[in-house]
Amino acid sequence: MRRLHSFLIALPIGALPLAATAGEIWVTNEKDATISVIDTATLEVVRTIATGERPRGITFNSDHSRVYICASDSDAVEVMDPASGEILHELPSGEDPEQFVLAPDDKHLWIANEDDAVTTVVDVDAREVVAQINVGIEPEGMAVSADGKLVVTTSETTNMAHWIDTATMKIVANTLVDSRPRHAEFTSDGKELWVSSEIGGTVTVFDVATRSEKAKIRFALTGVRDDLIQPVGFEFTPDGTTAFIALGPANHVAVVDMKTFEVETYILVGRRVWHLAFSPDHSQLFTTNGISGDVTVVDVASREALKSIKVGRFPWGAATRP
Amino acid sequence: MPKIRVKRTMSACLLAALAGAAGPARADVTVAMTYLRQEVKAPPVLSNLDPVPEDLGIAGAELGLSDTETTGSFLGHHYGLKVVSVAPGGDLTAAARAALAASPVLFVDAPAESVLAVADLPEAKGALIVNVGSGERRLRDADCRGNLLHTIPEDAMRAEALMQVLRARRWTRTVMIVGPRPEDAAFAATLRAAAAKFGVDILAEKAWTFDTDLRRMASKEVPLFTQDLPEHDVLLVADEADDFARYVANNTWLARPIAGSDGLRGDGWAPVLEQWGAVQLQNRFESAAKREMRPRDYAAWTALRTVGEAVTRINTADPEKLRAFILSDGFALDGFKGRPLSYRRWNGQLRQPMPVVNARALVELTPLDGYLHPQNEMDTLGLDRPESACTAFGD
Numbered sequence: 001m002r003r004l005h006s007f008l009i010a011l012p013i014g015a016l017p018l019a020a021t022a023g024e025i026w027v028t029n030e031k032d033a034t035i036s037v038i039d040t041a042t043l044e045v046v047r048t049i050a051t052g053e054r055p056r057g058i059t060f061n062s063d064h065s066r067v068y069i070c071a072s073d074s075d076a077v078e079v080m081d082p083a084s085g086e087i088l089h090e091l092p093s094g095e096d097p098e099q100f101v102l103a104p105d106d107k108h109l110w111i112a113n114e115d116d117a118v119t120t121v122v123d124v125d126a127r128e129v130v131a132q133i134n135v136g137i138e139p140e141g142m143a144v145s146a147d148g149k150l151v152v153t154t155s156e157t158t159n160m161a162h163w164i165d166t167a168t169m170k171i172v173a174n175t176l177v178d179s180r181p182r183h184a185e186f187t188s189d190g191k192e193l194w195v196s197s198e199i200g201g202t203v204t205v206f207d208v209a210t211r212s213e214k215a216k217i218r219f220a221l222t223g224v225r226d227d228l229i230q231p232v233g234f235e236f237t238p239d240g241t242t243a244f245i246a247l248g249p250a251n252h253v254a255v256v257d258m259k260t261f262e263v264e265t266y267i268l269v270g271r272r273v274w275h276l277a278f279s280p281d282h283s284q285l286f287t288t289n290g291i292s293g294d295v296t297v298v299d300v301a302s303r304e305a306l307k308s309i310k311v312g313r314f315p316w317g318a319a320t321r322p
Numbered sequence: 323m324p325k326i327r328v329k330r331t332m333s334a335c336l337l338a339a340l341a342g343a344a345g346p347a348r349a350d351v352t353v354a355m356t357y358l359r360q361e362v363k364a365p366p367v368l369s370n371l372d373p374v375p376e377d378l379g380i381a382g383a384e385l386g387l388s389d390t391e392t393t394g395s396f397l398g399h400h401y402g403l404k405v406v407s408v409a410p411g412g413d414l415t416a417a418a419r420a421a422l423a424a425s426p427v428l429f430v431d432a433p434a435e436s437v438l439a440v441a442d443l444p445e446a447k448g449a450l451i452v453n454v455g456s457g458e459r460r461l462r463d464a465d466c467r468g469n470l471l472h473t474i475p476e477d478a479m480r481a482e483a484l485m486q487v488l489r490a491r492r493w494t495r496t497v498m499i500v501g502p503r504p505e506d507a508a509f510a511a512t513l514r515a516a517a518a519k520f521g522v523d524i525l526a527e528k529a530w531t532f533d534t535d536l537r538r539m540a541s542k543e544v545p546l547f548t549q550d551l552p553e554h555d556v557l558l559v560a561d562e563a564d565d566f567a568r569y570v571a572n573n574t575w576l577a578r579p580i581a582g583s584d585g586l587r588g589d590g591w592a593p594v595l596e597q598w599g600a601v602q603l604q605n606r607f608e609s610a611a612k613r614e615m616r617p618r619d620y621a622a623w624t625a626l627r628t629v630g631e632a633v634t635r636i637n638t639a640d641p642e643k644l645r646a647f648i649l650s651d652g653f654a655l656d657g658f659k660g661r662p663l664s665y666r667r668w669n670g671q672l673r674q675p676m677p678v679v680n681a682r683a684l685v686e687l688t689p690l691d692g693y694l695h696p697q698n699e700m701d702t703l704g705l706d707r708p709e710s711a712c713t714a715f716g717d
Contacts, residue, residue: 115605117392137392138602156599157656158393159634174396176634180599180656199656225699227661249660 023280024321026082027288027295028055028069029312035069036295036311038286040279043297043307049085052078057099057142058317061106067319068109068124070097077111077122082321092129094120099183099317101144101151103166110151110164112139119153119162121169131169135162141195143184150208154181154195161195163211173211178202182232183275187258188240196231196245203231203245205261215261217245224250233275237282237300244285244298246273253287255303265303269296277318288315352400353639354425355629357383357622358440359407359455360414360432365503367565368536379431379454380405381611382619386626388610393634401630415439422449426641429625431455431618434465441467450641452625455618459512462669462705466712471648471670473628474621475590477509479704481516483588483676483688484581486702489520490690493555498527498582499548499570501561506530506583510560513582525552530561536569544573551575558582585680588688591620592679597687598660624657624672628665631655649715660687661700669712673700 023040033055037047052071060067060082069078070093077093077100080086096115103110108130111120119139121131136158143152144166151164154177161184163173178200185194192214193206205215219229230248236258237243243256252266253273270289277286278300285298294308295315357380364374375381387403394401406421408414414436421428422445430437434456441451451470453461457477461470488494496517500510510527517524528551532543548557548570557574559582561567567584579585593604593614603623607615615623632644632653647653649670654662659675666673678686689699701707 114602136396137389137606138599155392156602157389158396159656160393160396162396176397179631179654179662199662200654201662227698 025277025279025286025295026058026060026067026319026321027286027311027315028058028317030054030056030290030314030316032312032314033071034312036315038295038309038311040284040286043309045309045311047085048312049080051080051087052076052090056316057097058319059100059102060319060321061102062104064321067321068100068102070100070111070317072096072098072114077109079124089127091122091124091127092120093122094118094129094132098140099142101142103144103151104146104148108166110142110144110153112142112153114138114140114156117155119151119164133162133164133169133171135171136160136174141182141184143186143193145186145190145208146188147190150186152184152186152193152195154184156180156182156198159197161193161206175206175211175213177204178216183234185234185236187236188238194234194243196234198230198232198248201226201229201231203234203256217256217261217263219245219247219250219254219263219266221247221250221252221266224252232273233288235276235278235285237278244276246276246287248272248274249291251289253285253298267298267303267305269298269305270294270308274316275318277320280320280322286318288318290314290316349637350398350400351633351637351639353402353427353629353633355387355401355403355427355429355626356421356425357403357405357429358414358418358421358431359405360430360436361407361410361412362433363410365563365565367563369564369568371568372564375611375613375616377611378616379618379622380407381607381613382615382622383429383454383626385607385610385619386623386630389606389623390626390630390633393630397634397637399633399637401633403626415443418443419445422446426450427629427639427644428452429454429622431622434458434461437461437470438465438467441470448642450629450645452628454621454625458508459705462666462671462710462712464711466669466710466714468670468714468716469645471625471628471645471665471672473624473672474618475674475676476671476704477512478516479674479676480588480590481509481512481582482519482703483678484586485513485516485520485522486688486690486693487586487588487678487686488522488556488581490686490692494522495554496522496524496556496558496581497551497554498524498558498560499530500527501530501559501563501565501567501583503563503565505562506560509562509583513558513560524558525554530566532566536566540569540573544570545575548573549575554578556581556586559584586678586685587680588676588678590617590674590676591615592617592677592684594679594681594683595658595677597684598658599656600658603658624655624663624674627657628655628672666701666704666707668707668715669705669710670715671704673698675700676703 052074054073057070077091094113136155138156141154178197180199203217234245270292272290561583
């Protein structure tokens with residue numbers, strides 16, 4: 001009822017095209033130790049929830065009954081009840097957890113431990129570390145394939161994607177990418193792995209079957225020096241046609257055709273754009289802007305920025321709750 | 323006989339376990355490197371608070387080695403670093419000859435004339451030498467050498483970073499106190515040139531002549547010493563040995579900030595950097611060295627990382643091929659300062675953002691917005707192509 005009510009209020013203000021259906025975007029504020037919860041219908045912050053120190057990675061389990069938060073400087077992964085905002089317990093995470101992925105079966109959390117050059121695998125039910133895998137220096141990006149068979153960790157200083165077989169929990173391949181890889185995602189068909197390189201300024205697309213480079217996406221923006229174009233987080237539309245790629249201090253999101261790997265357009269957002277999340281119906285995209293301390297709402301169809309929403313200091317991660 | 327202390331860092335056997343996994347185009351490459359330091363007797367200074375660490379620079383090189391070995395362990399690339407520290411007055415060129423016979427990659431932390439003596443050795447022909455210690459302009463200018471790169475910023479880059487900030491703040495009325503040592507005079511000259519380049523005025527200068535113990539007397543002497551200076555926004559201090567500048571701040575006749583060798587200062591690195599992933603590098607350094615990372619440690623770290631990055635990308639230990647790649651458009655080093663680092667093709671200087679800091683925080687990372695350049699804004703700091711008399715790079 002509350003959401004319906006806010007929806008009605010939103011309409012009269014409404015220069016906004018077609019408000020999205022109700023849902024929430026959860027944004028971690030790295031330097032405030034909070035989460036800002038944005039209502040996707042009203043586009044307002046409706047709750048602010050305290051977390052451990054320096055929250056970064058954030059993800060929900062498949063039925064959205066739990067939210068996991070990397071509290072990097074508390075050296076813990078916090079498990080929260082999203083309804084109450086209460087931290088239920090912590091998971092052993094290894095030192096300085098930055099990003100993670102939850103396996104599709106919701107059983108294992110794969111955590112990049114940035115200060116420790118390891119990937120930690122935690123059984124979320126038993127609350128135990130199952131394995132620790134040595135990877136390159138400053139692991140950050142984490143991806144899991146849709147079938148749950150492969151996990152990839154990228155390491156920022158070693159400049160590699162480490163391919164891990166989830167059955168054996170061993171590295172099966174290491175592939176070089178450009179400088180300072182930040183984020184990795186498998187396409188939903190499992191055929192491609194995309195890795196962004198912040199300092200290299202590129203996104204590398206791998207063919208998963210051969211683990212070989214299939215394409216390299218480069219960016220060019222009028223009026224912005226190449227060395228400030230630093231791709232970090234990205235998201236794919238569920239139909240697998242379009243990728244939205246955050247370009248960091250270039251303050252833009254690139255829209256990329258996933259078949260041709262060509263950039264179609266660039267959308268101006270806030271300063272130092274980090275990560276992205278779609279509204280539940282995928283009609284809107286929310287970007288965390290680290291330096292400007294806000295979130296930009298982008299209309300996916302028209303590819304236009306609709307609104308900036310003030311959140312906490314240094315917003316970093318974003319996750320969707322229907 | 324020169325006293326030569328040798329320390330050998332073993333390539334990390336622990337990492338060998340990692341190498342078991344398949345990687346791209348594995349080819350065994352072994353890279354032998356030497357870090358050569360000419361120890362210089364530090365002048366006596368008033369304060370005992372900040373001694374110069376014995377492993378200054380060396381600790382940065384060792385961390386650069388370990389960062390590089392991790393990548394190498396996945397690729398079948400093996401690195402060895404021998405550290406040679408020559409006592410004050412010892413024979414650096416003899417040590418350099420021995421080093422070059424064993425390894426064609428050499429990092430040199432020594433005064434400018436010694437760096438040149440090493441680069442001009444017959445054994446150094448075709449070698450890859452990186453200057454990690456001398457900021458003197460002449461090594462990037464008429465006295466440049468084709469086999470010599472520089473990761474330590476030119477002194478002018480430090481001074482010009484500061485002047486960009488003063489100009490942007492419109493704090494353009496300055497005065498300067500110059501210390502008694504030759505390096506103070508040299509840095510004062512660099513500050514003067516940087517001030518002229520960025521439109522900052524130095525309205526008056528005074529020579530520092532005190533030989534009293536300022537730990538007791540600063541509050542009495544410095545106000546009088548600074549009383550006759552004309553009205554100014556900022557007081558510049560040229561005190562490269564870190565001797566007296568700390569006693570000038572907050573003891574001046576007028577309430578003005580200090581800049582230059584103390585207070586607000588430009589440098590290649592500082593312990594207060596935390597953005598752009600810098601906190602990770604600081605943490606790794608502090609846990610290994612048990613102290614904060616200083617600019618010379620950073621210069622040594624970037625030197626190691628430069629060689630490591632080149633070996634990683636082109637799979638060879640051939641110094642001439644490495645040099646060609648390092649100077650090419652394909653080279654981009656992550657230096658934890660927010661932009662990819664590369665080398666100036668006209669004099670071999672590492673092109674890098676320059677932090678301007680105080681004791682507690684990063685104030686600005688230069689180049690600042692608005693200082694434009696036809697090729698790369700970072701080239702607004704230091705010797706640019708049209709100004710450099712260097713011809714050894716054939717560019």
